[in-house]
Amino acid sequence: MTRYAIDEQRGALIAAWATGDGDTAGTVAALPPATPADQRYAVARTLTDLSAALWHAYTHPASAAEDDLEDGSEGWRRQAERDAFAGVPEAIVEPNLPENGMIVQSYIVVEEAAHRLGRALHAIGDTELAKSVAAEVHIEIAAVEQAELGDLSGRARQAVVLSRADASPVQVAEADRLLRENPFGPDELFTAVDPTAAAVAAAHWLHAAASVAAEVTGQSVTAAVLEADGITGLPVATLSIVLDLLEDGASPHEAVTELIRDAMAVAEGEVPNPVGLAEAVAEVQQAVQRVAPDDEDALDHLLAEVRTTPLDPARPALDLLEDLLVGIDGCADLFAEYADDGGVDDEPGDDGAADGGDRGDAADDAANAREEARVAAVRDEFMAAVRAWAAANAERLV
Known part of the structure; x- marks a missing residue:
């Protein structure tokens, strides 16, 4: 979202928003010099x-509410918030004002927020300031509408730091294109793409990477990730959940949005799966009672591992995206372990060491070059196989 502040030195109202690379700011309007600070x-x-x-x-x-938008439902409430965009300009110009010690308030957050802004401007009573603020609100609404269409340019770029409960097909396609160019995840995934959409595409590419690693190791995709964790520490809980969902037939969109929606619910103080949480706690308690019934430290340690979501509720989409990309890299490491090592037989310093350091250094350099070339070749082989798998199963992203 855009944050607004007062520049006291210049007496100006300013706006600042995130871009993925950092925050940017601009001046909205000069403030009337005599305006009290509280106003x-x-x-x-x-x-x-x-x-x-x-x-x-x-x-x-509303599309992520998973209901039929009937009156009183969550989807109905969300649609009411979205429909309220149209009335924002009028509410700013003609806000509900107190009458006889009472004031009309709306249960729709967008609508009431617009009326409160209108009342704040009414208290100042400056026409030019009101016009400038109205123009600023128009820009902000346009940015949200632009982001909904999958265009994250300009002010809409702030969507790259937000977690959304749904994913734009346009953004998923763009993320897929970026991952096709670099399956390990280019920086643009974090600076130019909605993170939920990027995570949807990354889940597809993780499935490809894990499938390639599984084939070379002769294991299931989940088992391959668990073995890769032994090479490079991986967020196995998150990766296992995503891969299990995908292997069971869920689409990348379904798997990713389910995880992100649950984490967003946790951030809002809800428990998305109370029955599952209670069962997990019961299993931990039973396990401790079997092996150490009086060991409170062991119980506390195990219970600490029980979470309502494997993601960071403060930034679930970005957290999931990071985990998925780490998983792809881990699959590459596992693939390399099973690939023909073509190892370098030369021990550094052996060749020519008796004749002086120059020949020994040259041998070391040559050995290092051969090893770098081998690693690059194995990585290229892995990426080619991953691209082929992702392309062969591209319909799952549609």
């Missing part, structure tokens, strides 16, 4: 609240 900050605060409400409608679309 200036009320405008900045209510603008920030409105932006948060607008972007919340983006991250929590």
